[in-house]
Amino acid sequence: MNAHADPYRAFLEAKIRLAPAIGFEVDDGEIHPLLKPHQRDIVRWAVRGGRRAIFCAFGLGKTFMQLQSVALVLAKLLALEGKAGRGLIVLPLGVRQEFRRDAATLGLHVRFIRRSDEIDGPGLYLTNYESVRDGKLDPALFDVASLDEASVLRSYGSKTFQTFLALFAGVRFRFVATATPSPNRTKELIHYAGFLGVMDTGQALTRFFQRDSESAGNLTLYPHKEREFWLWVNSWACFVQRPSDLGHSDEGYALPPLKVTWHEVETNLADAGEERDGQGILFRDGARGLMQEAKERRDTLPARIARMAQIVAAEPAAHRIIWHDLEDERRAIEKALPGVRSVYGTQDLDAREQTIVDFSDGKFRLLAAKPVIAGSGCNFQRHCHKAVFVGVSHKFNDFIQAIHRIARFLQAHTVEIDIIHAESEREVVRDLMAKWAEHDRLVATMSDIIREYGLDPLNFTAELTRAIGVERIEATGEGWQVANNDCVLEARGMADNSVDLIVTSIPFSNHYEYTPSYNDFGHTDNDGHFFAQMDHLTPELIRILKPGRLACIHVKDRILFGNVTGLGFPTVNPFHADCIAHYRRHGLAYLGLIYVDTDVVRENNQTYRLGYTEMRKDGTKMGVGSPEFVLLFRKVQSDRSKGYADDPVQKRIEDYSLARWQLDAHARWRSSGNRLLTPQELMAIDPKLLPKVFREASAGRIYDFETHLRIGEALEARQRLPSIYMALMPGTNREDVWCDVNRMLTLNTEQAAKGREQHVCPLQFDIVDRCIARWSEPGELVFDPFGGLFTVPMRALLAGRRGRAAELNPGYFLDGVKVLEATQRKMATATLFDLGEAEGWLTAEGAAA
Incomplete structure (x- = not known):
């Protein structure tokens, strides 16, 4: 077609x-x-x-x-x-x-x-x-x-x-x-x-x-x-x-030879100072960070200036640029080289510019400057081919720019670069060299592209077009069928009214891209573009879903950063609301949503929008944490005189109690007179276990914000309150708020253990299991159009259902097939406990014996 x-x-x-x-x-x-x-x-x-x-x-x-x-x-x-x-x-x-x-x-x-x-x-x-x-x-x-x-x-x-x-x-x-x-x-x-x-x-x-x-x-x-x-x-x-x-001749454009000499000066490695607690440090470590780097350069300044003076004295008539980064270095250079002329930030702009022009014209021999001032745009190659760096830093761009003030086409001499660094700055030198090598590699990549395609972008449009489409690959087993395919195309090939339940986590607009294919829903410009592609998928999902059955759509609101929006502070894109509007526009009936609580501390580590320090500076910047949602939609049944699905999900009284119905049907609060755990009791608990213990303890008791706050402050005062996750997340008994979802219980755990690629945003088992149990029956088909590592068909199998999914990423597809095959083998292997239960001989007494 x-x-x-x-x-x-x-x-x-x-x-x-x-x-x-x-x-x-x-x-x-x-x-x-x-x-x-x-x-x-x-x-x-x-x-x-x-x-x-x-x-x-x-x-x-x-x-x-x-x-x-x-x-x-x-x-x-x-x-x-x-x-x-x-x-x-x-x-x-x-x-x-x-x-x-x-x-x-x-x-x-x-x-x-x-x-x-x-x-x-x-x-x-x-x-x-x-x-x-x-x-x-x-x-x-x-x-x-x-x-x-x-x-x-x-x-x-x-x-x-x-x-x-x-x-x-x-x-x-x-x-x-x-x-x-x-x-x-x-x-x-x-x-x-x-x-x-x-x-x-x-x-x-x-x-x-x-x-x-x-x-x-x-x-x-x-x-x-x-x-x-x-x-x-x-x-x-x-x-x-x-x-x-x-495609033109390089005549007259031969780069001059470049001679780089590294000079290492000794550092008193034993003069390492003290730790923050006063404990002495045995040996001086390499400089880490800009502040440590600047301190290291000041401490080693006399030795570096002495080496610079030796280099300059060896050829007193040569024109040279002396590159430096610190004002202390500039003053030391001026003291060691009486004939040097400097440019620096507090100078009059005209005076500074005239000094640079005069050096470019060869009117004096020695110029001292920072790369951030004279390292860009200036052409010094007519009268100068030697430079000295009196120190090194991690700022590669300043470094390479400074070198090429003299190492450029039309330079008639070998360019000689002397770089002085302290013994303790070897790590900085290694970093600088690694960046230099990476710079050369990527510049070569761009040269290769322009040599291959020239300056006309139409020449490589055909190559980009080849990123459209996928050759469908299918894998099947007992109770499951999955395909490496575009989900729109996969759904097109499925029969009308053939799916009993859809459970999926859709891409969060263009927040992530999972493949290099243009078929990827994440490869879109904005929300409007994303939903335009969804307009091709959603009608197909509605067509294949049985009348009266549900589509459970997992989504999350998106954080918009201030430097992108231009507002200067992060805001929230209510993506779940846009999804509700999208599915309703296509004719699905909206039944409500389930909140899935997330950890606000972990969220801040990922988005930097709820920072404690920033909150203290201005509380108006901070909103609240963003939960995940499961949106519930129902395809309208054929007989609208009754509310039942064409093929209803029926519950037997022995499997579905009156008490469970009340919890499912009503989002009710439960309270009692029991107290919360005291700070002393909580401090005796491993911090890693605090989230679960506190959530469960607070869920069944009268909630008191001030008490909650005092507990947290007491733990903080004793340095027992973690800063990388939320230890005291309140629990709830609302059935439409899932605060006990295990965030780590995903297929990524197995992926990481086996050294395979992890999914960008895996779907938790708890969410899938609850949806399958509540809105499908044994033996029915559960479909996920965005299969990922095939969590949904895997959990469907374990729940006694059939699973089907599509996934565009071939790596995820192959790993997901292994998961399904392993699940199928596990289910087919009967253990002694399974056989004992089947024959009725494994009793509590027998197990104890």
Whole structure:
């Protein structure tokens, strides 16, 4: 069936979205003839896209390309729309002279400004990052903008970085250019995509990155998404390392040899200090964290400065950059090298910039600077090919940028880099080298992609299209049938009114992606897009469900982070309410919901939204913990004159007591005069057992908030209150609130024990068991369209039902089949106890004997 005949296939193909092109077509004749072939290709590509990133190696001519791209957009605006527009290029300090020089070469007139009131009509303007950061210049006054060496924004901190990018949201055409976009910090590339308007940063993080269930901030690129991620990046960014990447000659673009010498100075390893409790430390450990790193550098400063002085004295006539990070280091450098000139943060901006320009022009020999000040954008290769780092740090981007101020194309000499570090900083050196190797690996990956596909994203659309579809694989056993398949397609092949109960945990919109396939429901842009795909599944589920029978849908509300929403504080997306609306819209009758309590302390460890410290700063930021829900829907029965299902779930009186019916039918509170356990009694209990003991104890007694609070504070005062989970979670006797679900009782426990891949959000056995027992009968079919590790069919088998499921992820499918086969073998193996019970000879007395 082709896409035109199958709306679902068409929906999946529409997911293939590369960066849109909103710019203008440009002929070679419109580009200045001085631009080299690779520069012309990139300018043509950038102007056509309108919002693009130029990630080209040092010395390939980013200045020319930016000037020409911005100028061509302005020219097109005038010619095609009759608008005399304004263009802005934002620069690091010390780069203004380079742009003025290259602009004059291209016959362009540029003006440098620092404030909005300096704008004088249409044209091309330059400014520094500081002017935009400090609110002196409003980017919204321009039609096209380009950020030169945009990676410098990282030095301002993530908050300023986000704010800065938001300032350009109203600029129609946007470019970024840098030689070091840090591909080994893939999350940083997401920020560039957000700035360019290619994809919302939160959406991109969800699509390509997996979340650590223990820590909200730990995001890593999905291994199975790496290829797709780099193809997507290549649709809006060009990583070009040499002209030959685009099919041109590399003549004149040979990188100079790089000689790196590491100098280790001794550290007094025995001078290790004391622990927080006063206990002496036997040996000094390696620096860990920025504060320890800075302290270590101060303690070893004399030895490092002495080695620097030796290096400089060996060639007194050589021009050198002395790179440092601390003000104490700068003052020590100035004292040891009387002829050195420094640039630093408190200097007048014009004076600082002039010093950088003078060194670039060879007017003095020694420049001392921090990489965050002079490490980006400056071209020092004309008169300098030697540099000394008086220390090391974990900040790889600052390090690599600083090196390439002199190690770049058009450098005529071997570049000599001397790096001084203390003996105790070996771990920092290893980390720096590992990041360097990873940087080179990922840059090579991007070069391979651009060599294979060029600058036209249409060239690799076909490869991405191949991620649609799955070759169905079926596995069966006694009482179960599962398939590795798209759940929509699997449900299509099932007979009408053939399923007795649906129990499933649907994807929580685009919160997770489970496979690299476009069939994945998590591979959606937002809630609206997710429910649009659900619109293809839900009618099929209703068709195969027997009239009058239930669909039990497990969901959870989603946490929206403030840096994504722009609100500055986390909020809650009431996803369960959207699900209720979705299923009701398709005709299912809503019967209510079951609350499944979760641990608020663990939730905070995962989302950082209920933090104790933040609560003390401002209590208005904190809401409440988010439970999970089981939504109950019923397919309307055929005979609407009666409320019974076409095939009712009947209970025998000997199996279903009046007392149980009352608990099932009524969410009633039960109270008694029994007291809660005292702090002294609770302190005698293992903290790991506290949650269960307290929940059970509090469920059957009169609840008193103040008493609960005093118990917690008493435990806290004695350091017996855990901080990684909630030990004193109150119990309840409401039947629609499940507070005793064992959060760890999932198939992930077995997966972890066997070293297999764990499911991102496994479904607890307790939830499945209760649904199956309450809304199905023995021998009936229970179906899960999002099978995962096949918890539902496995628990159905154990409950005497039949199980069926679909799962798109082939790894989960194979592991789930093993679970079902093991369950089937276990059920088929009769133990002595089973046989004894069957024959009636195993009695209590016999067992005791």
